[in-house]
Amino acid sequence: xxxxxxxxxxxxxxxxxxxxxxxxxxxxxxxxxxxxxxxxxxxxxxxxxxxxxxxxxxxxxxxxxxxxxxxxxxxxxxxxxxxxxxxxxxxxxxxxxxxxxxxxxxxxxxxxxxxxxxxxxxxxxxxxxxxxxxxxxxxxxxxxxxxxx
Amino acid sequence: xxxxxxxxxxxxxxxxxxxxxxxxxxxxxxxxxxxxxxxxxxxxxxxxxxxxxxxxxxxxxxxxxxxxxxxxxxxxxxxxxxxxxxxxxxxxxxxxxxxxxxxxxxxxxxxxxxxxxxxxxxxxxxxxxxxxxxxxxxxxxxxxxxxxxxxxxxxxxxxxxxxxxxxxxxxxxxxxxxxxxxxxxxxxxxxxxxxxxxxxxxxxxxxxxxxxxxxxxxxxxxxxxxxxxxxxxxxxxxxxxxxxxxxxxxxxxxxxxxxxxxxxxxxxxxxxxxxxxxxxxxxxxxxxxxxxxxxxxxxxxxxxxxxxxxxxxxxxxxxxxxxxxxxxxxxxxxxxxxxxxxxxxxxxxxxxxxxxxxxxxxxxxxxxxxxxxxxxxxxxxxxxxxxxxxxxxxxxxxxxxxxxxxxxxxxxxxxxxxxxx
Numbered sequence: 073x074x075x076x077x078x079x080x081x082x083x084x085x086x087x088x089x090x091x092x093x094x095x096x097x098x099x100x101x102x103x104x105x106x107x108x109x110x111x112x113x114x115x116x117x118x119x120x121x122x123x124x125x126x127x128x129x130x131x132x133x134x135x136x137x138x139x140x141x142x143x144x145x146x147x148x149x150x151x152x153x154x155x156x157x158x159x160x161x162x163x164x165x166x167x168x169x170x171x172x173x174x175x176x177x178x179x180x181x182x183x184x185x186x187x188x189x190x191x192x193x194x195x196x197x198x199x200x201x202x203x204x205x206x207x208x209x210x211x212x213x214x215x216x217x218x219x220x221x
Numbered sequence: 222x223x224x225x226x227x228x229x230x231x232x233x234x235x236x237x238x239x240x241x242x243x244x245x246x247x248x249x250x251x252x253x254x255x256x257x258x259x260x261x262x263x264x265x266x267x268x269x270x271x272x273x274x275x276x277x278x279x280x281x282x283x284x285x286x287x288x289x290x291x292x293x294x295x296x297x298x299x300x301x302x303x304x305x306x307x308x309x310x311x312x313x314x315x316x317x318x319x320x321x322x323x324x325x326x327x328x329x330x331x332x333x334x335x336x337x338x339x340x341x342x343x344x345x346x347x348x349x350x351x352x353x354x355x356x357x358x359x360x361x362x363x364x365x366x367x368x369x370x371x372x373x374x375x376x377x378x379x380x381x382x383x384x385x386x387x388x389x390x391x392x393x394x395x396x397x398x399x400x401x402x403x404x405x406x407x408x409x410x411x412x413x414x415x416x417x418x419x420x421x422x423x424x425x426x427x428x429x430x431x432x433x434x435x436x437x438x439x440x441x442x443x444x445x446x447x448x449x450x451x452x453x454x455x456x457x458x459x460x461x462x463x464x465x466x467x468x469x470x471x472x473x474x475x476x477x478x479x480x481x482x483x484x485x486x487x488x489x490x491x492x493x494x495x496x497x498x499x500x501x502x503x504x505x506x507x508x509x510x511x512x513x514x515x516x517x518x519x520x521x522x523x524x525x526x527x528x529x530x531x532x533x534x535x536x537x538x539x540x541x542x543x544x545x546x547x548x549x550x551x552x553x554x555x556x557x558x559x560x561x562x563x564x565x566x567x568x569x570x571x572x573x574x575x576x577x578x579x580x581x582x583x584x585x586x587x588x589x590x591x592x593x594x595x596x597x598x599x600x601x602x603x604x605x606x607x608x609x610x611x612x613x614x615x616x617x618x619x620x621x622x623x624x625x626x627x628x629x630x631x632x633x634x635x636x637x638x639x640x641x642x
Contacts, residue, residue: 131640132640134641157349168641
């Protein structure tokens with residue numbers, strides 16, 4: 073019965089069917105696993121950092137405008153940004169914005185009528201938008217990834 | 222109620238998402254081999270550049286007017302299309318992806334004002350992907366498509382047109398104003414024969430008698446008439462049926478003369494077709510190969526051949542299908558011609574689980590082969606298409622298609638992701 077074997081074998085090769093720890097799986101022989109009732113799905117980077125893959129994009133930082141003396145706010149050169157376009161940008165978000173036909177990553181300042189893009193690096197001037205000047209927000213930065221240098 | 226959502230100038234809009242300097246500029250996207258214009262921005266349409274116009278005809282004009290040309294970047298378009306379709310699936314459980322940039326949504330039982338819903342779709346897709354869409358909403362697919370046409374062409378609708386929001390008078394007026402050729406399923410040829418019977422506008426077709434239309438034309442056109450009369454005849458197809466045949470063919474970047482180069486191309490196409498075959502879990506019962514010279518070079522000697530061979534046993538095996546394709550090529554190849562195009566087609570497709578054993582055939586161990594093909598697919602999915610291939614596919618591919626104006630694959634390759642300062 074070649075055809076049946078063919079089907080079975082091909083199915084068993086699919087890795088996703090082997091990898092997922094399904095809760096409540098029966099152990100065929102021997103002592104049942106004491107962990108069975110406590111099994112959980114493995115922690116997944118995508119689940120945490122890319123909840124909306126259809127509106128999420130990767131963009132790489134090029135330059136030092138976002139390096140900051142405050143370590144936890146600093147986004148180093150070459151960092152990979154995770155950008156969600158689906159999110160509504162609000163005050164104090166880090167955004168990818170459109171300025172003079174170029175994309176730039178900056179912190180959004182939006183208080184009252186005042187709108188500005190702030191660099192984290194103190195040697196960069198804030199870019200204050202004038203009355204009537206339009207700011208295009210491309211997406212909101214939700215996290216960044218940095219490989220060891 | 223049914224909505225048709227469609228991306229405006231899809232390929233051009235995809236390029237603009239990642240290159241803001243293209244906004245407001247005339248942009249065209251060229252077909253494979255940079256041959257013809259297959260997408261035009263509104264600015265390019267305003268210059269009178271036609272769909273499908275050969276690029277070499279307008280190259281000088283393009284230079285004068287600053288038209289920016291891109292080679293088609295299907296890796297980018299496919300990813301952006303997926304994103305749009307995923308967002309749209311939030312709005313309805315009944316979704317039919319009609320083409321790379323069009324999607325029907327079944328809206329029966331969806332509460333609330335549908336025009337408002339259409340506006341929300343537009344806003345959400347634009348925000349999430351940067352792509353502008355238009356929405357047409359109607360009681361039938363044909364009317365949804367017609368409303369989409371109105372939403373796109375008439376600024377007063379602001380991108381969303383719902384049939385039932387128009388009063389009877391406006392419905393009649395717009396149908397009188399639009400030519401019959403714009404109706405879904407009525408092509409140029411059909412509309413010229415309709416014109417002979419004094420059917421010029423959409424309204425004329427809507428008024429026609431369905432029975433007469435069926436006897437003079439076809440059941441298909443009868444359905445169109447009924448659908449224009451708000452009678453649903455064409456159902457939403459939630460699940461795409463498996464393809465009945467799989468084709469892989471390309472034009473070459475330059476003329477190809479030798480059997481060696483043709484073999485490389487045929488081997489490459491056969492492997493790609495086999496990969497598509499396995500992804501829909503089918504096996505092919507027959508295979509066709511074709512090669513041809515350019516019909517546009519009338520002075521050159523012409524030769525084209527298309528041969529179908531049945532396989533002794535249906536297969537989804539790259540090795541076997543490639544061997545069969547190369548066997549065919551050997552028999553149809555003629556020396557001394559300038560070939561411009563070749564292709565491989567897989568036919569007589571069937572589920573790959575139901576392959577009948579063969580009494581006399583001594584084939585390779587099917588289990589080992591399935592395992593080998595599966596491994597090959599996974600390596601190529603992970604490391605890039607064609608990373609692992611048969612030796613017969615060759616290495617330097619001098620015949621590969623021209624893509625001089627190719628943009629980066631912004632969303633599908635790490636080395637191509639956009640940069641920001």
